[in-house]
Structure formats: structure tokens, C-alpha cells
Amino acid sequence: MYNLTGVTKLYQKGRHTVPAVRDVNLVIEDGEWLAVQGRTGHGKSTLLNLLGGLDRPTEGAVELAGQNLATLREAQVTRVRAVSVGFIFQTFNLVATLSAAENVEAALIPLRTGLAGRRRLVAAALESVGLGDRAAHLPSEMSGGQQQRVAIARALVKGPKVLLADEPTGNLDESTRDEIIALLEKLWREHGLTLVLVTHDSAIAGRAQRVAVMSKGRLSIRQDTRG
Amino acid sequence: MFFVTYLARELRRRMRQAVFIALGLALGIGLVVTVIAASAGVKKAQADVLDSLYGVGTDVTVTGKPPAAPSPGRGTPPKGATTFQMSPSGAQVCTNGKCHNAAGQTIDNLGSGSYDPFSYSSVASVAKLRGVATAAGGLSLTDNQITIPKNFGQSGSAAPTPNSFDVDGVDLGHLSLGPLSAGTISSGRSFAAGQAQSNVAVLDSGYAASHKLKVGSTITIVKTVFTVIGIVRQPQGGSPPDVYIPLARAQALASGGSGNLKNQVNTIYVTAASAADIPAVQREIKHVLPQDTVTTAASLASQVTGSLASTAKLANDLGRWLSILVLAAAFALASLLTMAAVARRVREFGTLKALGWRSRRIIAQVMGESVAMGLFGGAAGVGLGFAGAAIISAIAPKLFASVATPTGQHIQAVGPGGSQSLNPTATHTVAVPMSASVTAGAIILAVVLAIAGGLIAGAVGSWRIARLRPADALARVA
Numbered sequence: 247m248y249n250l251t252g253v254t255k256l257y258q259k260g261r262h263t264v265p266a267v268r269d270v271n272l273v274i275e276d277g278e279w280l281a282v283q284g285r286t287g288h289g290k291s292t293l294l295n296l297l298g299g300l301d302r303p304t305e306g307a308v309e310l311a312g313q314n315l316a317t318l319r320e321a322q323v324t325r326v327r328a329v330s331v332g333f334i335f336q337t338f339n340l341v342a343t344l345s346a347a348e349n350v351e352a353a354l355i356p357l358r359t360g361l362a363g364r365r366r367l368v369a370a371a372l373e374s375v376g377l378g379d380r381a382a383h384l385p386s387e388m389s390g391g392q393q394q395r396v397a398i399a400r401a402l403v404k405g406p407k408v409l410l411a412d413e414p415t416g417n418l419d420e421s422t423r424d425e426i427i428a429l430l431e432k433l434w435r436e437h438g439l440t441l442v443l444v445t446h447d448s449a450i451a452g453r454a455q456r457v458a459v460m461s462k463g464r465l466s467i468r469q470d471t472r473g
Numbered sequence: 474m475f476f477v478t479y480l481a482r483e484l485r486r487r488m489r490q491a492v493f494i495a496l497g498l499a500l501g502i503g504l505v506v507t508v509i510a511a512s513a514g515v516k517k518a519q520a521d522v523l524d525s526l527y528g529v530g531t532d533v534t535v536t537g538k539p540p541a542a543p544s545p546g547r548g549t550p551p552k553g554a555t556t557f558q559m560s561p562s563g564a565q566v567c568t569n570g571k572c573h574n575a576a577g578q579t580i581d582n583l584g585s586g587s588y589d590p591f592s593y594s595s596v597a598s599v600a601k602l603r604g605v606a607t608a609a610g611g612l613s614l615t616d617n618q619i620t621i622p623k624n625f626g627q628s629g630s631a632a633p634t635p636n637s638f639d640v641d642g643v644d645l646g647h648l649s650l651g652p653l654s655a656g657t658i659s660s661g662r663s664f665a666a667g668q669a670q671s672n673v674a675v676l677d678s679g680y681a682a683s684h685k686l687k688v689g690s691t692i693t694i695v696k697t698v699f700t701v702i703g704i705v706r707q708p709q710g711g712s713p714p715d716v717y718i719p720l721a722r723a724q725a726l727a728s729g730g731s732g733n734l735k736n737q738v739n740t741i742y743v744t745a746a747s748a749a750d751i752p753a754v755q756r757e758i759k760h761v762l763p764q765d766t767v768t769t770a771a772s773l774a775s776q777v778t779g780s781l782a783s784t785a786k787l788a789n790d791l792g793r794w795l796s797i798l799v800l801a802a803a804f805a806l807a808s809l810l811t812m813a814a815v816a817r818r819v820r821e822f823g824t825l826k827a828l829g830w831r832s833r834r835i836i837a838q839v840m841g842e843s844v845a846m847g848l849f850g851g852a853a854g855v856g857l858g859f860a861g862a863a864i865i866s867a868i869a870p871k872l873f874a875s876v877a878t879p880t881g882q883h884i885q886a887v888g889p890g891g892s893q894s895l896n897p898t899a900t901h902t903v904a905v906p907m908s909a910s911v912t913a914g915a916i917i918l919a920v921v922l923a924i925a926g927g928l929i930a931g932a933v934g935s936w937r938i939a940r941l942r943p944a945d946a947l948a949r950v951a
Contacts, residue, residue: 292944300827301944321831328829335947339824343482348475355475356829400828 247408247440248274248297253306255292255463266292267303268463276407278472279434279441281451284460290444291412293460297442298331298410299323311407328356332401332439334430336413338393340385340400346372347381350400357404371399375429391422395429402433409434411443415450427453480841487814491846494807498850498926499857501796501803502919506858508792509918510909511865518907520770521708531650532751535599535741535758536613536766537588579620583640583695583727585612588766590737595762599741602757604750609647610738612723613714614640616694638680640694641714642723642738645669650742653705653717661688661703669721674699678706680715692716695726803850804926811843811934822938823946832939836931839938843931844924851923855916862909869907 255267267289274280284290295301296308299315308315310330315323327333332353340349350368359367372378375395385393394414401409411430415423427450434441443454451457457469484491593610600608618636643653645664653663659678674694676686681704686692690701699718707713720738727734743758745751751769758767815822822835 291948295944295947298827300947301942324826324829324831327827333824333827335824339820339827339947341479341821341824343486344479348478351475352825352830353828356831356834361474 247276247278247311248272249307249309250296251307251309253296253303253308255289255296255301256304265463267296267460267465270306270463270465272458272465274440274442275472276440277438278456279431279443279454281454281457282442282444282460282465283446283448283451283457283468286446289460289463289465293465294410294412294442294444297408298333299327324356329404330407332404332406332409334394334397334401334409334411334414336416338385338390338397338417340393340396342385345382345384346377346388346396346399349385349396350403353400353403367403368399371403372396374402374433375399389422390418391425394418394422394426398426398429398433402437402439405437406439408440408442411441413444413446415445415447423447423450476838476841479838480845483842484845490810490814491849494810494846494930495850495853497803497806498847498923499853501800501926502851502854502922503857503861504799505796505922506855506911506915506919507861507865507909508796509915510858510862510911511792512789513912513915514862514865514907514909531654531742532745532748532769533743533754533758534768535595535743535762536768537585537591537739538764538766539588577621577623579618581616581618581693581695583614583616583723585614585727585734585739588613588739590734590739591762591765593736593738595765596738596741598761599743599758602754602761604746604754604757605743606746607647607650607744609644609650609742610720611644611651611740611742612640612642612720612727612734612738613740614642614723614727616640616716638716639714640716640718640723642720642727643717644720647742650744651740652707652713656705656707656713658703659706661701663703663705664717664719669719671719672697672699672722673702673719675703675705675717676701677713677715677717678704694718697722697726800922800926804929807843807846807926807930808933811839811930812937815839815934815938819941819946822941823943826941826943827947832941835938836935839935840928840931843934844927847923847925847927847930848920850926851919854923855911855919858915858919859911862911865907865909869909 250270250272253267253270253272254265257264257266270293282290282293292301296303296315297310299308299310299318303316306316310326313326315326318326341352344352347368350371351364354364354367369378369381372381375398377392377395377399380388380392380396383392385396388396394417398414409430414430415426418426430441430443431453433439441454443450445451452469455470455472456467458465459468590612596608596610599605615637616639620636641652643651643664645666645668648654648663653675656677658675661675663675664673674692676692681687681690681701686701688701688704691698692701693699694716699716699722705713705717724734724737743754745754755767755769825835826832
């Protein structure tokens with residue numbers, strides 16, 4: 247699915263240059279679950295942004311299904327994200343003024359799906375995360391765990407090939423955290439997704455097939471349980 | 474549908490800010506609508522004044538050149554003029570060099586003081602011009618009656634006070650042109666074609682009321698008795714002549730530089746074949762009658778003074794610039810507030826970009842919110858405009874329009890009491906009610922301004938969305 251070659255990302259902070267990601271080479275197979283661990287500020291989220299086309303590398307290539315995201319025009323990258331990539335954020339990032347169903351529907355708008363089709367897909371997505379009865383609720387009327395479920399439904403409603411999760415349980419309590427990870431694992435298996443999950447939590451990382459560690463921008467593989 | 478839902482929810486979330494922006498736009502647009510309404514009202518008042526001066530249907534007016542003003546106390550009086558003289562034997566009135574004792578006498582003179590007369594044949598010349606539908610001649614005259622006190626010229630005596638009224642000589646063959654055409658006969662009847670040589674008169678209703686005259690009454694013009702056959706009511710705000718008599722009688726009784734004004738007129742009223750022909754007709758008449766003054770309603774408007782003219786200037790100049798300033802301020806405020814709202818939603822827009830929304834779709838969402846606020850502001854602005862116009866119509870004082878014209882008469886006295894001279898003038902001052910009405914054009918302009926305001930605010934506020942990098946946006950703390 248992914249082939250990263252010599253990927254480097256530098257940020258300019260005044261007169262200083264900060265290397266967030268340094269010379270990363272990584273292949274992520276179709277249907278693989280890769281966890282990325284590391285201390286704060288060592289490049290985990292930057293790597294995720296590069297994988298999702300939310301940012302462009304300073305050097306190197308980020309190939310997704312054979313397309314180098316680094317060289318595509320912005321409109322093309324946006325299209326790739328609309329069709330193929332689902333995001334889950336630590337802070338859920340739901341639109342506060344839209345209901346659960348409308349938040350999920352927002353992911354289908356760029357695909358120009360018809361109204362009837364959107365409603366059907368949204369209902370199915372909310373059912374798959376156990377929130378079929380919360381479709382009309384606003385984010386402020388839901389718990390953190392429920393909001394993250396809505397975010398997962400939003401990420402999966404369009405049937406992406408890739409799911410990128412940045413600390414999806416970072417803002418949740420322990421029991422809710424386990425529910426969410428269990429749900430992600432279930433959906434990963436059911437949909438055959440390629441899942442890249444950034445986490446601090448070693449227990450969560452340990453459930454992945456492969457664990458990579460980011461340290462000062464450099465990536466190393468710590469665990470590989472793929473067959 | 475999603476677009477509208479998202480838009481409505483967002484406006485509801487920042488209702489206070491949305492109301493603030495809409496109110497700002499409403500104030501600006503309301504002021505524009507009110508100023509336009511006031512301008513329309515003033516223009517209508519001006520048109521009413523002009524119509525009353527020259528009558529409805531008159532497009533071009535030709536008048537003789539103004540008479541030269543005599544120098545008080547010096548020089549030879551013009552031929553035919555009436556002068557006073559003081560001598561040890563008392564006050565004297567002199568006409569054409571012949572003098573007699575003036576004490577206790579009343580001098581009555583009907584003169585073409587406003588304009589020099591010219592030949593009646595000029596009317597036919599004008600009527601033949603291309604673009605002219607109809608032309609009619611007339612005489613705009615002033616009857617000056619002066620009663621000289623018995624002790625005039627002696628020490629301590631008062632100056633005689635002239636009593637003037639306007640007389641219009643009407644071409645009975647063209648009653649649809651000229652000042653009489655604008656009025657409605659309220660009592661009696663108008664002139665008949667066969668009365669060209671008759672001593673009959675039609676009075677203005679205001680003049681008749683103030684002098685307690687009615688149909689059947691008589692009035693004296695230059696010692697000739699005229700019978701009142703009708704009373705005419707002119708449009709409100711007009712400055713009509715006081716008395717209308719047949720043109721032939723006016724020509725016979727009036728005096729000018731060389732005696733009476735037989736076969737002479739001092740005004741030609743012209744109707745053009747179409748509004749588009751007016752400028753060309755004006756030029757052609759000027760070519761045929763180069764000595765005379767050729768005016769259209771537009772050029773006459775510039776001669777009108779008084780509070781009507783001041784209000785017109787106020788509405789057009791100050792009103793326009795004030796509206797532009799307030800509108801610009803409202804647009805700027807809306808833009809700044811929209812920019813602030815976008816800044817607060819950076820994380821939200823970053824998320825939408827992560828979901829695959831293109832920048833232009835997000836920008837369209839923001840523009841939609843701004844245009845919606847603009848339309849609310851526009852609707853409120855139209856309401857404010859109606860209210861402003863109603864207030865103006867209800868409380869605005871009457872406006873006054875004045876056009877002063879010299880009569881050309883000069884009365885001079887020299888004696889032990891010193892030099893005294895009188896140059897009677899006739900000033901048409903009319904009271905015009907001020908009204909303001911909101912036109913369809915003003916409403917359409919309000920809608921256009923509302924949409925423009927929304928688009929400008931949305932464009933300014935969302936310009937950074939296109940440059941927004943999703944990674945940076947998502948890194949913002951909520």
C-alpha cells in the first residue's frame with residue numbers, strides 16, 4: 247500500500263531548521279496494522295500527516311498505491327484523501343454544529359454521492375459503531391467515547407483503503423479506550439483496511455502486527471508479528 | 474441540502490455576531506435607501522415646481538433676453554418708462570417726457586419686465602423646426618400698481634409701496650401649452666376660442682381666495698376692467714401666474730420699449746416630438762433665435778433657489794457621500810468579523826480538508842454564510858429605508874423654491890428728503906411639501922448591495938482558506 251523512500255520533513259522555526267522526520271524508508275503492506283510509537287515531538291504525527299497527504303515531505307517519496315503524494319497537485323491529493331484515506335484524530339474533530347449523522351455525511355460530500363445513497367451509508371456506518379440511535383445527537387450531547395465512535399464511522403463511511411489514527415484513545419478513559427481499540431481492531435479485520443495507528447500506549451501498540459518507533463525523526467521497527 | 478443545513482447551524486451558533494453584521498449592513502443599506510427616497514422626493518418637488526412654471530407638456534421654453542437693469546439715480550430712463558420727479562412744486566410723474574402732478578395718483582403699468590419681447594413670427598419659425606411637435610407664444614407680464622402718497626417727496630414722507638401681480642397672456646389656440654395647462658378649472662370655465670379680443674380673465678385659486686374674487690367678479694388691469702370667467706387650481710407647489718388673459722388683450726395693454734406689445738411675445742412654449750429630441754430642438758432654436766434664452770426643464774432647475782435647492786444639494790452631495798461612508802464601514806466591519814470567525818474555525822476547516830473537501834467548497838460555505846447575513850441585512854435595510862422615508866414625509870418642513878425676476882420698472886425720486894429709487898422685482902416663491910418615497914429601483918439596489926456586502930465579507934474572510942495547509946490547521950489547539 248505505502249512505500250516511503252528517503253522521506254525527510256524539515257520545519258523552519260525562525261533561523262533554526264527542525265528535522266521532524268529524517269530519511270524514513272518504510273513499506274506498509276495492504277491490510278497491515280502498523281503502530282507507531284515514540285515520545286512527544288519525535289515525529290509520529292508528522293509521519294502520519296505525510297502518509298495522509300496532509301503535508302508534503304521536504305525530500306523523498308511517499309507512494310500510496312503507486313502514486314507519489316509528494317508530486318501530485320493539491321487537488322489530486324485532496325481527491326486521494328476523499329476516496330482512499332480515513333482519518334481519526336485524538337480530539338475527535340467533529341463539527342460542533344452538525345449532528346452525528348451529518349458529521350458522518352460530511353465525508354461523503356466530496357464524493358458527490360446522492361442524498362438517498364448518503365443516508366443509507368451514514369445509517370450503516372453509525373450502526374457498525376453501535377450508534378444507530380444517536381444519529382440526531384450533537385457532539386456536545388455525547389460522551390468522548392461516543393464522539394470517537396462517530397469519528398470512526400466518519401472515517402469508514404466512504405470505504406477507504408487506509409485508516410490513519412492519531413492517538414485515537416488519547417482523550418479517553420481506560421475502559422473507553424479498550425472499547426475503541428477493540429472496535430478499531432474489529433473493523434480493521436472486517437474491512438481489510440491498512441491501519442496506521444499512532445499511540446503512546448505500549449499495550450495498544452502491542453496489539454498491532456508491527457510496531458515502529460520514531461526517535462528524533464528516525465524510524466525503526468521494534469516488533470513484527472506478521473506471518 | 475447539506476450546504477444549507479451547515480450554513481444555518483453555523484449562523485445559529487454565532488447568532489450574536491451574525492445579527493451584529495446584519496445590523497451594520499442594514500444601517501448602511503437603510504441610509505442608502507432613505508437618501509434615494511429623499512432625492513426622489515426632492516426631484517419630484519422640483520419637477521412639480523418646473524411644471525407649474527411652464528406647464529405640463531412643455532419641453533423647451535424660449536424667453537427674450539433679460540432687460541438691462543437701469544442704474545439708480547443716473548442716466549436717462551428708458552423710453553416708455555415711468556419716472557418720478559421731485560421739484561419745489563411737488564411730486565411729478567413723467568411718461569414719455571410729459572409730466573404732471575403725481576400726488577395721490579395711482580400708476581398702473583403692465584410690463585414685460587422679466588424678458589425682452591420679440592416678434593410673434595418667431596413662434597411660427599420655431600414650430601417648423603425638426604423635432605418640434607407644437608409651439609405656442611405667450612406673454613409673461615407683471616402689473617405694477619403704485620399709489621403715490623399726497624405728501625410724497627416732502628420731508629418725512631414714506632416711499633410708495635408697489636402692488637404687483639403676475640399676468641399671463643395665453644394663446645387661446647394652444648391651451649395645452651403654458652402655465653394654464655397644468656391647472657384644473659375649479660369654478661366657471663376656461664377661455665373659449667372666440668374670446669381672443671374679450672376682456673375676460675381666469676384667476677389662480679390662491680390669488681382669488683386672498684383677494685376674495687370669484688367667477689363674475691371684475692379686476693382692473695391698466696385701467697381696463699376684466700370679468701372673471703373661471704378659477705383655476707394649479708398643482709400644489711407651483712408658482713403660477715395670478716391672472717390669465719387672452720394673449721391679444723395682453724399685447725394691446727402691455728407696454729414695452731416701443732409702446733405696446735402688439736404682435737409680440739416674450740415666451741415660446743415648445744413640445745418636442747420625443748424626449749430624445751429635446752437637446753437637438755434646443756440647439757436648433759438657439760440657432761434660429763440666437764439673442765434669446767432657450768431653456769429646458771433641466772437647465773431651469775439650476776435657477777431655482779431656496780430651501781428646495783439646498784435640500785436637493787444636501788440629498789445629492791452630503792447624503793450620497795454619507796451613505797457611501799456608512800456602507801463602506803459596514804462592509805469593512807462585516808469583513809473583519811468574518812475573518813475572525815474563519816480564524817476560530819481553522820481546525821474545523823483543516824478537518825474538512827482532511828476529509829477530502831476542496832478549498833473552493835469550504836470557501837463557498839463561508840461565502841454562503843456571509844451572503845445569508847448580507848441578505849438579512851438588506852431586508853432589514855429596506856425596512857429601515859421605508860421607515861426613514863416615512864419619517865421624512867411626516868416631519869420634514871415645507872421647502873421653498875424661489876425664482877426672482879426683475880420687472881424692469883424703475884421709479885426714482887430726488888428731493889429735499891434725499892434720493893429715493895425703487896426697482897420693483899417679482900419673486901416667485903412657492904412652498905413645496907417634502908415627501909420621500911422608496912422606489913423599486915432603490916429596493917433592487919438594496920438587494921444588490923446586500924449581496925455585494927456578503928460576497929466582499931466572505932471573500933475577505935475566506936482568502937486564507939485556500940492557503941490553509943491541513944497539517945498546520947489540525948495542529949491548532951481547539
